Amino acid sequence: MNPAVEHIATDQPPHKTTARDVDYGWQRDNQVELLENGEAYFPKVFEALRGAQREILLETFILFEDKVGQELQSLLIEAAQRGVKVVVSLDGFGCGELSPAFLAELADAGVAVQMFDPASKTLGIRTNWFRRLHRKIVVVDAAVAFIGGINFSADHLGDFGPEAKQDYAVQVIGPAVADLHHFALAQSGRQVRTRRGWRRRQQRPSPWTTENGDGLVRLIYRDNLQHRDDIEETYIHALSNARQRVVIANAYFFPGYRLLRAIRNAARRGVQVQLIMQGQPDVLLAKLAARMLYDYLLKDGVVIHEYCQRPLHGKVALVDDEWSTVGSSNLDPLSLSLNLEANVLIRDRAFNQQLYERLEALATNHCRTMPENRTPRLWLWRLTVGFLVFHVMRHFPALTGWLPAHKPRLKPFESPAHDL
Incomplete structure (x- = not known):
């Protein structure tokens, strides 16, 4: 060996x-x-x-x-x-x-x-x-x-x-x-x-720090032990605190009810919410699954862009003019419920602005924007299929428990x- x-x-x-x-x-x-x-x-x-x-x-x-x-x-x-x-x-x-x-x-x-x-x-x-x-x-x-x-x-x-x-x-x-x-x-x-500060804290640090100053960074991660929901909870917390703008660019978008509601509720409060998703996916199912959620989000003012130049693989987001996150975690059942993932949270105005400009250029120049009032053909069929796909995908992590342990x-x- x-x-x-x-x-x-x-x-x-x-x-x-x-x-x-x-x-x-x-x-x-x-x-x-x-x-x-x-x-x-x-x-x-x-x-x-x-x-x-x-x-x-x-x-x-x-x-x-x-x-x-x-x-x-x-x-x-x-x-x-x-x-x-x-x-x-x-x-x-x-x-x-x-x-x-x-x-x-x-x-x-x-x-x-x-x-x-x-x-x-x-x-x-x-x-x-x-x-x-x-x-x-x-x-x-x-x-x-x-x-x-x-x-x-x-x-x-x-x-x-x-x-x-x-x-x-x-x-x-x-x-x-x-x-x-x-x-x-x-x-x-x-x-x-080991050194002072590495031991587990009784109170977890807030994902939305009130500290002032740029250059603030925090590591968050997801495992299948004591940190199963940390990344999802961070997104929900950030969306709940959003006041001006939210931009999420994510390759595989199929979050759970709570995160979907947080996105919708931010738009209802008047926050400008933009989602950038795959329009040319490397996994067709990812596009089909994400599209099942469009009507739910569009009716409350969420703007949805599909990136069409090449496959989108990013997992980034920003809120207002300071908070950003970059990492490995998609917003789908695999990343949020099964995989080992890690992101960093960043409180920095210059970084936030740079990321915003890059994503805005992507949305403006290389995306198609979904119409607010879509009247798709075969809507009843799509509604039925969408209902089934949504619930199968949401319970997918639990279904994997039937596999040999x-x-x-x-x-x-x-x-x-x-x-x-």
């Missing part, structure tokens, strides 16, 4: 201090940079990897063996060979097509490669669909962190063609990096040094060279 890796179970780590023991609070005086698409994201991440001196923590849902994946592999190997501690956590479903040779090259160089809930195919089909490691986080030397919705794959670059994804991430420098580092380290199963784990990749 490769000495760089050891057996780790995320639900039962070998140390007492874990990320689920902590509710991360607001951190002040951070520098947050919006990174739109792979053209902005990959150069920043790769630059940080080249300069790494002590440690790289990386987790991603998807890593492909394309030009992006090959460059990432090369940089991680170079870092490990110069003595940097490198831990890479990959999802067993999203990265299920990676070749053993690709992973072995990483492991043989000293990279600690871990797969979350890997499973072999059954009749040529992958069956480990649910409770995925969907986060996208990179932390380098506990000094700079990246978080968002962008995977390590060439389909996040414009030269990929019409199917290239539209997506967002952020680079964080400042005190909030310590929280992201602590979280990533604990989730990877590594030993975490298992505990997803992080498992080390073992290079064949060490099995001899």
Whole structure:
């Protein structure tokens, strides 16, 4: 077995201090940079990897063996060979097509490669669909962190063609990096040094801080233990406090009743509410499911745009002129009820304005706006189908409980060279 890796179970780590023991609070005086698409994201991440001196923590849902994946592999190997501690956590479903040779090259160089809930195919089909490691986080030397919705794959670059994804991430420098580092380290199963402030707080920090000043950042996350509803509750709280504007751009939009009501109620109060959704989806069901909700939202003044230039993969939102969020969580049953997700909340006027301008340009130049008074053909058929689809989707997480139970784990990749 490769000495760089050891057996780790995320639900039962070998140390007492874990990320689920902590509710991360607001951190002040951070520098947050919006990174739109792979053209902005990959150069920043790769630059940080080249300069790494002590440690790289990386987790991603998807890593492909394309030009992006090959460059990432090369940089991680170079870092490990110069003595940097490198831990890479990959999802067993999203990265299920990676070749053993690709992973072995990483492991043989000293990279600690871990797969979350890997499973072999059954009749040529992958069956480990649910409770995925969907986060996208990179932390380098506990000094700079990246978080968002962008995977390590060439389909996040414009030269990929019409199917290239539209997506967002952020680079964080400042005190909030310590929280992201602590979280990533604990989730990877590594030993975490405890210090004052890491212990679990009795009162969770408010997602809508009353502190003044820009550069405020807070990490929030969703797991299947003590933080099942944190991201959904944060959205509801932010919408309930909205007074001027709300813009949500989300690839897979099928939230529950409470979040839908919060969106509708904000519009009823006179808040300008805009939703940007997929008009050219990479998953057709996502578009069909979202459209079932249009009439409910449009009648109360919510403006709905469908982005049609290429598939939308973003998971971002802003409220009024300060509050924003960027991360991995969609607003659908998988992200809100099953997957492991992580977002950052940001209180910063300049960042909020920049994000607003980017989303407004997207809505104005590359979207079609749904009419307020739609009179679709076959409305009775659509009403019936919509009712059935909505309730099946809403109860989907509970339905997965009928499947054979298992505990997803992080498992080390073992290079064949060490099995001899």
